[in-house]
Amino acid sequence: MKPTLSIPHPAESLVLSKVPAHIREIATTIKLVAFDVDGVLTDGSLWYGENGEQLKRFHSLDGHGLKMLQQSGIIVALVTGREGLIVPRRAAELGIGELYQNVRDKSQLIEELASRHGLGLEQIAFMGDDIIDLPAMHKCGLSVSVPNAPSYITQAAKWVTSLPGGSGAARECCDMILASQGALSQYLHSTRLTGPVIQ
Numbered sequence: 001m002k003p004t005l006s007i008p009h010p011a012e013s014l015v016l017s018k019v020p021a022h023i024r025e026i027a028t029t030i031k032l033v034a035f036d037v038d039g040v041l042t043d044g045s046l047w048y049g050e051n052g053e054q055l056k057r058f059h060s061l062d063g064h065g066l067k068m069l070q071q072s073g074i075i076v077a078l079v080t081g082r083e084g085l086i087v088p089r090r091a092a093e094l095g096i097g098e099l100y101q102n103v104r105d106k107s108q109l110i111e112e113l114a115s116r117h118g119l120g121l122e123q124i125a126f127m128g129d130d131i132i133d134l135p136a137m138h139k140c141g142l143s144v145s146v147p148n149a150p151s152y153i154t155q156a157a158k159w160v161t162s163l164p165g166g167s168g169a170a171r172e173c174c175d176m177i178l179a180s181q182g183a184l185s186q187y188l189h190s191t192r193l194t195g196p197v198i199q
Helices: 011-018 019-027 060-071 086-093 108-119 131-139 150-157 169-180 187-188
Strands: 030-034 075-079 099-101 126-127 141-146
Touching: 011 169, 011 187, 019 141, 019 169, 030 108, 030 169, 060 075, 060 169, 075 108, 086 099, 108 126, 108 131, 126 131, 126 169, 131 141, 131 150, 141 150
Parallel strands: 030 075, 030 126, 075 099, 126 141
Antiparallel strands: none
């Protein structure tokens, strides 16, 4: 259920003060946000144990941001070119049903998501950090990247976060979209969230 918009909080203006006006305008129309995982929700490191087990480090700020997007009625999708058991576990913790692994053509997936949810491509944002993300970034209304991505990726993005991947970059994107839509204030005025707090 989309929360009732409340009186703007000063912090909302602070969030938007770092964002160009044309990006804020685009963000007001966003209904679905797709996130790459490695390098966006993580710092891109791949840790392997001596028995072959994989480890990934996620940031709790990002998790909270993804939850706020969902509670505000914005669809969240995780799209990764890799496959494993860790990302589904994280998605389940955050209540994200739109999880796609081993995706080589992210642009095609974005088109499928738009069709399935009855959205225009201009209503979709994609946050990525590498070459495999570029076609999807070009296709969406709002393309976002992280400052530690290759320069040709950041130059292709419409907006680049100030925080690096895996260290609150996704949260920065979530806050920007919510603030642009006037939906961040209700979380700033009240810390009450529905369900268990999982970040």
